[in-house]
Amino acid sequence: MDLYAENILDHYRDPRHKGEGGRASVSKEEDNPSCGDRLTVHLWIENNVIEKIEWEGVGCAISQAGMSIFSEELEGKTTEEILKLNKDDIYELLGVPIGPRRFKCALLCLHTVKNAIRKYEGKDSQSWLETVGLGE
Amino acid sequence: MRSTDEIRRQFPIFRSEEIIYLDSAATAQKPQIVLDAIDRFYKEENANVHRGMHILAEKATESFEGARETVANFLGADLHETVFTHGCTESINLVAMSWGRSNLKKGDTVALSILEHHSNIVPWLQLKEEIGINVQWIDIDDDGSLMIDNFDGVQLVAITGCSNVLGVKPDLKLIIDTAHAAGAKVVVDAAQLVVHEKIDVKELDCDFLTFSGHKLYGPTGIGVLYGKRELLESMPPFLGGGMMIGEVKKDSFTSAEIPNKFEAGTPPIAQAVGLKAALDWLSQFEWKYIQTHEDDLIRAAIETLNTIEGLHILGKPQVGCVSFTIEGIHPHDLTEIIGRKGVCMRAGHHCAQPLHERLGINASTRLSVGIYNTKEDIARAKEEIEKAISILKS
Numbered sequence: 404m405d406l407y408a409e410n411i412l413d414h415y416r417d418p419r420h421k422g423e424g425g426r427a428s429v430s431k432e433e434d435n436p437s438c439g440d441r442l443t444v445h446l447w448i449e450n451n452v453i454e455k456i457e458w459e460g461v462g463c464a465i466s467q468a469g470m471s472i473f474s475e476e477l478e479g480k481t482t483e484e485i486l487k488l489n490k491d492d493i494y495e496l497l498g499v500p501i502g503p504r505r506f507k508c509a510l511l512c513l514h515t516v517k518n519a520i521r522k523y524e525g526k527d528s529q530s531w532l533e534t535v536g537l538g539e
Numbered sequence: 540m541r542s543t544d545e546i547r548r549q550f551p552i553f554r555s556e557e558i559i560y561l562d563s564a565a566t567a568q569k570p571q572i573v574l575d576a577i578d579r580f581y582k583e584e585n586a587n588v589h590r591g592m593h594i595l596a597e598k599a600t601e602s603f604e605g606a607r608e609t610v611a612n613f614l615g616a617d618l619h620e621t622v623f624t625h626g627c628t629e630s631i632n633l634v635a636m637s638w639g640r641s642n643l644k645k646g647d648t649v650a651l652s653i654l655e656h657h658s659n660i661v662p663w664l665q666l667k668e669e670i671g672i673n674v675q676w677i678d679i680d681d682d683g684s685l686m687i688d689n690f691d692g693v694q695l696v697a698i699t700g701c702s703n704v705l706g707v708k709p710d711l712k713l714i715i716d717t718a719h720a721a722g723a724k725v726v727v728d729a730a731q732l733v734v735h736e737k738i739d740v741k742e743l744d745c746d747f748l749t750f751s752g753h754k755l756y757g758p759t760g761i762g763v764l765y766g767k768r769e770l771l772e773s774m775p776p777f778l779g780g781g782m783m784i785g786e787v788k789k790d791s792f793t794s795a796e797i798p799n800k801f802e803a804g805t806p807p808i809a810q811a812v813g814l815k816a817a818l819d820w821l822s823q824f825e826w827k828y829i830q831t832h833e834d835d836l837i838r839a840a841i842e843t844l845n846t847i848e849g850l851h852i853l854g855k856p857q858v859g860c861v862s863f864t865i866e867g868i869h870p871h872d873l874t875e876i877i878g879r880k881g882v883c884m885r886a887g888h889h890c891a892q893p894l895h896e897r898l899g900i901n902a903s904t905r906l907s908v909g910i911y912n913t914k915e916d917i918a919r920a921k922e923e924i925e926k927a928i929s930i931l932k933s
Contacts, residue, residue: 407876407930415931438871438887439901461901463869464931508871 406499407464410472415464420474422457431519433528435507440466442515446477448523453477453485456516465501465508472496473512482520488513490536510534543832547911559882559916564703564731564860564907566753569817573757576816580809588808589782589799603808606815607798613818614748614765615739622764622771622798623806627730628658630749630764631697633801634726635662637774638747638766639695645671647694650723652677652685652709653897654702657890659728663697679897683707683854687714690721698725700732700748704891704905706837706856708732715745724770730754734909735833735858737826740765752810756910757817761810764801771797778803821910829910836908836917837861843921844906849928853903860907862889865924868931870904876927882920 424430424445432443440462447455456477458470473496477485493513494501501509514534521528547553549570552560560568580602586595588603611621624630639662643649649663653676666672675693677685683705690696696718701708711727718725726747729738733750740748747770752761766774776783776794780803785793794800840861844850849866856862865873870886877884885905888895895901906920 407872412931438869440869463871465872505871505875 406501406505408499411464411468411497411499414468414471418467418471420456420458420471423459424457427455427457429519429523431515431522433511433515433518435462435466435511438463438466438508440508440511442466442470442511444470444515444519446516446519446523448482448520451482453480453482458515462511463508465497465505466511469493469497469509470512470515473516477516482524486517486520488517490534506535507531543911543913547913550911553911557881559919561906561908561912561916561920562883562885563734563754563909563912564905565885566759567734567756567909568911569756569758569813570820572820573813573816577758577809577813580812585809587805599808602812602815603806606811609815609818610763613822614763615741616765617768619797620740620765620768620771622766622801623811624762624764624801625760625807626762627728627749627751628762630751630762631659631726631728632662633764633777634747634749634766635666637777637801638724638770639663639666639672640670641775643670643672643694646673648673648675648692649695649697650675650677650690650693650718651697652699653679653894654683654685654699654705654707654709655697655891655893656699656703656728656730657892658730659697659699659726660893676893679705679707679854681854683856685709685714687717690718690723693718693721693723696723696725698727700727700729700738701735701858702854702891702894703731703860704862704889704894704903705854706858706860706862706907707854708857711743711745715743719744731859734821736830746770752814752817755814755817756821758810758813761807761814768797771801774801776800776803780804782806824910832910833859833908836912836914839914840906840908840917843917844924847921847924847928850924853898853900860905862903862905864900864903865928868928870902872931873904873924873927876930877920877923880923880926882923884920 427445428448430445434441442460445457456474460467490510518528550568551571552568584598586599588600607621611618649672663674667674679685698714715725724746727745729748729750734755746767748765750763753759783795783800783803785795851864853862874884874886887902
């Protein structure tokens with residue numbers, strides 16, 4: 404399976420849920436400093452359920468397509484469910500082989516969404532180590 | 540004088556598979572003769588240096604000091620002025636932590652160019668945090684040339700010999716003379732320059748000059764610091780340990796003489812042997828041959844890349860590398876896709892974030908050349924870049 408599979412390229416060329424996030428409950432920006440990939444996630448949260456997501460970003464195809472694919476999974480889920488997701492869930496969602504050079508590109512969406520929820524809950528951001536799973 | 544084909548045959552990595560290696564600015568490939576020298580050292584002469592009276596210790600010491608002589612000759616330096624370190628980064632850190640800490644005080648100024656690699660930025664920022672020195676930046680014009688006026692009020696100028704991103708070469712002689720006129724010292728980061736043209740430290744009159752072995756077709760894990768004798772003698776040791784001492788008592792120590800004063804611990808012995816082999820190998824070529832060959836490659840790269848739609852070359856490259864951006868394409872996607880076809884190029888900020896910020900971009904793709912590259916390599920790269928663009932954009 405190619406990293407640049409059709410679903411990745413499709414979401415990269417035509418990203419879903421992109422938007423500036425007007426009156427969102429919370430907005431959070433994160434980046435992948437090694438590449439310069441950058442995502443800002445806007446969440447509308449009600450009774451701990453994600454009602455709506457919009458996002459903005461720049462970066463490589465993997466980081467941007469990853470966010471687009473992930474954004475399609477979020478609405479209707481509880482914040483608790485999302486905070487439980489780990490890197491394997493994202494890899495499964497993307498469905499392409501993610502090697503050691505690209506895992507931060509692929510996981511930037513999860514990192515940003517989790518930290519948006521943590522910000523909403525008044526908690527400190529989690530580190531990359533925690534997102535990647537080495538901190539567990 | 541050899542043909543490029545003959546040169547390529549001496550590099551085992553080019554035998555194994557179809558590799559288009561255009562990343563020599565990150566690290567150069569190694570000729571067989573260098574690998575053999577390291578192998579032979581470990582098999583026949585391995586021992587620690589300056590530490591034993593047995594036959595192997597003598598052989599190892601002779602080989603290590605022989606390597607120092609080769610490096611000193613290569614630079615036009617004296618033996619005492621040629622310090623082995625573990626890399627160019629360590630060499631610059633040595634200057635910052637030893638000369639810098641003992642000569643700079645709060646309010647003093649170190650001037651850096653915006654072209655610098657992080658290894659010639661961060662040590663100075665560490666001193667800024669530690670003792671409150673000022674870091675002053677020298678800007679570039681649109682071509683990437685440094686805009687130098689004078690160095691009044693500056694104590695040290697830290698300058699690259701060649702940008703690892705733009706491939707532009709600051710006028711070192713002018714910078715050094717201007718700095719000296721203002722009473723400033725100069726450290727030259729020659730990591731990139733050293734493999735592309737002859738360096739004579741006495742002619743340049745630089746105070747310090749640093750480079751590493753692995754960009755010179757030698758092994759990783761070894762670097763060199765050249766320093767003027769009187770400066771090195773006046774500086775305190777950097778790291779403490781074996782080899783760098785004169786005498787150690789329970790509550791005090793004296794330092795060894797230069798260069799050993801700066802060579803604490805077991806030095807990179809096999810790597811020094813490998814570096815000597817690399818310099819001996821390189822010396823079979825005249826600098827004029829290397830420069831003509833590489834100038835041709837850089838010109839070809841500029842010409843070829845410019846035919847790719849949406850591609851923008853950064854600055855006006857002169858030596859070693861050409862960096863570029865392509866509208867709407869992230870360099871990591873580009874280099875990952877062409878990488879699968881064997882085309883090896885570097886993507887990212889190339890450890891030069893302030894320069895990328897100055898250029899208003901996040902990342903770039905870099906094509907860099909060495910003695911073994913051909914114009915066909917560049918043509919193949921263009922082909923694969925265009926295919927990658929069509930995959931990502933269509």
